[in-house]
Amino acid sequence: xxxxxxxxxxxxxxxxxxxxxxxxxxxxxxxxxxxxxxxxxxxxxxxxxxxxxxxxxxxxxxxxxxxxxxxxxxxxxxxxxxxxxxxxxxxxxxxxxxxxxxxxxxxxxxxxxxxxxxxxxxxxxxxxxxxxxxxxxxxxxxxxxxxxxxxxxxxxxxxxxxxxxxxxxxxxxxxxxxxxxxxxxxxxxxxxxxxxxxxxxxxxxxxxxxxxxxxxxxxxxxxxxxxxxxxxxxxxxxxxxxxxxxxxxxxxxxxxxxxxxxxxxxxxxxxxxxxxxxxxxxxxxxxxxxxxxxxxxxxxxxxxxxxxxxxxxxxxxxxxxxxxxxxxxxxxxxxxxxxxxxxxxxxxxxxxxxxxxxxxxxxxxxxxxxxxxxxxxxxxxxxxxxxxxxx
Amino acid sequence: xxxxxxxxxxxxxxxxxxxxxxxxxxxxxxxxxxxxxxxxxxxxxxxxxxxxxxxxxxxxxxx
Numbered sequence: 001x002x003x004x005x006x007x008x009x010x011x012x013x014x015x016x017x018x019x020x021x022x023x024x025x026x027x028x029x030x031x032x033x034x035x036x037x038x039x040x041x042x043x044x045x046x047x048x049x050x051x052x053x054x055x056x057x058x059x060x061x062x063x064x065x066x067x068x069x070x071x072x073x074x075x076x077x078x079x080x081x082x083x084x085x086x087x088x089x090x091x092x093x094x095x096x097x098x099x100x101x102x103x104x105x106x107x108x109x110x111x112x113x114x115x116x117x118x119x120x121x122x123x124x125x126x127x128x129x130x131x132x133x134x135x136x137x138x139x140x141x142x143x144x145x146x147x148x149x150x151x152x153x154x155x156x157x158x159x160x161x162x163x164x165x166x167x168x169x170x171x172x173x174x175x176x177x178x179x180x181x182x183x184x185x186x187x188x189x190x191x192x193x194x195x196x197x198x199x200x201x202x203x204x205x206x207x208x209x210x211x212x213x214x215x216x217x218x219x220x221x222x223x224x225x226x227x228x229x230x231x232x233x234x235x236x237x238x239x240x241x242x243x244x245x246x247x248x249x250x251x252x253x254x255x256x257x258x259x260x261x262x263x264x265x266x267x268x269x270x271x272x273x274x275x276x277x278x279x280x281x282x283x284x285x286x287x288x289x290x291x292x293x294x295x296x297x298x299x300x301x302x303x304x305x306x307x308x309x310x311x312x313x314x315x316x317x318x319x320x321x322x323x324x325x326x327x328x329x330x331x332x333x334x335x336x337x338x339x340x341x342x343x344x345x346x347x348x349x350x351x352x353x354x355x356x357x358x359x360x361x362x363x364x365x366x367x368x369x370x371x372x373x374x375x376x377x378x379x380x381x382x383x384x385x386x387x388x389x390x391x
Numbered sequence: 392x393x394x395x396x397x398x399x400x401x402x403x404x405x406x407x408x409x410x411x412x413x414x415x416x417x418x419x420x421x422x423x424x425x426x427x428x429x430x431x432x433x434x435x436x437x438x439x440x441x442x443x444x445x446x447x448x449x450x451x452x453x454x
Contacts, residue, residue: 021418028425189414197417200424207428295436298429350436354443 025192027309029264032199035301036206036257037278038285039294040250043210046291046352047219048246049226051147054138054154056278058251060161060270061134062127062258066180067172067268069130070123074181075101077115078108091169098178102266105181113186120183123259124202131255135248142243158275165270177269180262195264202260206253211294213249222246276334281308284334288341290348299349307333 037055044050072088079085083104086097109116141153165172172178187194213219225232225242233239262268281304289300308330311318315326322329341348 025418025421028421031425187413189417193414193417193421197421197424200421200428204424204428207432293436295432298432302429353436353440 022192023309023313025190025196026313027306029192029196029199030309031301031305032196032203033257033260033264034282034285034305035203035298036260037254037282038289038297038301039203039206039210040254041282041286042291042294042297043214043253044246044250046286046293046297047214047226048222048243049229050142050243050246051151052138052154052247052250053151053275053279053283054157055254055282056158056273056275057134057138057154057161058131058254059258059261059278060158060165060273061130061251062255063262063268063273064165064171064258065127065130065255066123066259066262067178068170069126070119071178071180073122074105074119077119078105081108081112083108091174094170095173095176095178098173102179102181106185109181109183109185111186116181116183116186119181120263123263124256127255127259128252131252132248134255135251136244138251139244139247142247155275155279158279162270162273162275165273172268172270175269175271177267177271180266180268182266183263195260199260199264202256206256207294209253214294276331280334284338284341286348288337288348290350290352292352293350296348296350296352304337 037059041052041055044052075085075088085101085104087093088097088101138154138157142150145153166175168174182191184191184194221237221242225239229239265272285300285304286297288303289298290296311329319326
């Protein structure tokens with residue numbers, strides 16, 4: 001009953017998604033999108049100490065999995081339902097018949113919501129799998145390289161994947177890109193709102209997955225690896241395996257952000273996955289908020305995204321106050337904030353706290369009363385040894 | 392699957408005339424999600440910090 005009353009009240013306040021509401025939806029959408037990437041980065045760097053500068057690769061894999069795999073499955077299913085799609089098999093037609101085919105696909109999706117939802121879920125499944133596979137590939141150099149060299153290798157990997165996307169047409173349409181059908185074409189209202197709600201829901205699910213993992217013994221293992229992996233190796237843990245698992249898991253989650261981004265833009269092109277946007281901004285969010293805790297990641301993401309969207313939306317109003325073109329302001333803020341945070345607040349706005357495990361008191365465990373008479377111990381050991389010799 | 396079909400067909404039946412209503416509901420759902428997530432994190436963070444302080448106080452002077 002209460003739900004009905006609440007829905008009744010809410011639906012009696014009709015509002016158009018325009019003006020300030022549009023800005024709120026826009027900020028919420030990008031907050032949900034980038035908070036997934038930032039949380040995965042926090043999982044890798046903040047908790048396991050893996051400096052992943054290749055977030056862009058993981059996002060690209062998610063985006064390309066939609067344009068290269070799911071889009072073909074979509075077209076095959078839709079064409080088999082009798083929709084007269086144009087040929088899409090050779091690279092030329094793949095790019096040039098894309099707008100026409102996508103237009104017809106959208107018409108089909110309008111009356112076939114369950115199939116469209118199935119496509120969306122399939123995209124997430126494929127992105128998770130391919131993301132985990134790319135995480136495995138990323139882990140191969142991670143096993144042998146130290147942090148600095150690993151960062152360099154991952155940055156180059158991000159660029160390499162962009163170059164591959166630019167030159168191999170059947171992946172994402174090369175330099176021209178391909179159009180992606182609107183999987184929420186069946187929704188009669190505003191597309192941005194439903195996309196923002198779904199993105200935030202996925203973000204919430206990801207948050208609970210990461211939270212559960214970090215509060216589990218595996219999370220403590222990750223933190224111990226971050227602190228001293230030599231010690232961890234010396235007590236028999238497989239450091240290489242742990243690192244690989246973490247990279248695979250986080251890559252899979254980050255790839256979901258790529259899927260959502262592609263469906264939101266309804267367009268896939270490699271130029272939208274530059275490392276500055278998908279690697280450096282999430283790093284700034286993490287460093288600003290404070291690595292090693294989710295609260296910091298959320299705060300960092302919220303501040304940075306609000307700032308960026310406001311600059312983008314109010315660029316004409318802001319322009320008279322600056323002597324340089326306003327698009328550069330974003331980059332200046334990225335660099336400036338990073339320097340300021342590193343100088344004045346290296347542990348972020350919310351520094352990492354001691355690990356709290358309900359029911360476990362480390363101080364008590366440490367002060368366990370173990371009575372050892374160190375003066376008598378060597379004598380006792382000698383006595384024990386002589387007895388064993390006699391036997 | 393049947394449930395999804397039913398929901399989809401109801402939404403199509405109601406049509407574009409009700410689009411504003413859906414948007415309003417989803418808009419407020421979005422705001423709720425946006426508020427709930429950080430609020431939960433902050434609540435948990437405060438609780439953990441409190442528990443850590445209490446554990447520290449309880450063992451103070453014993454070590």
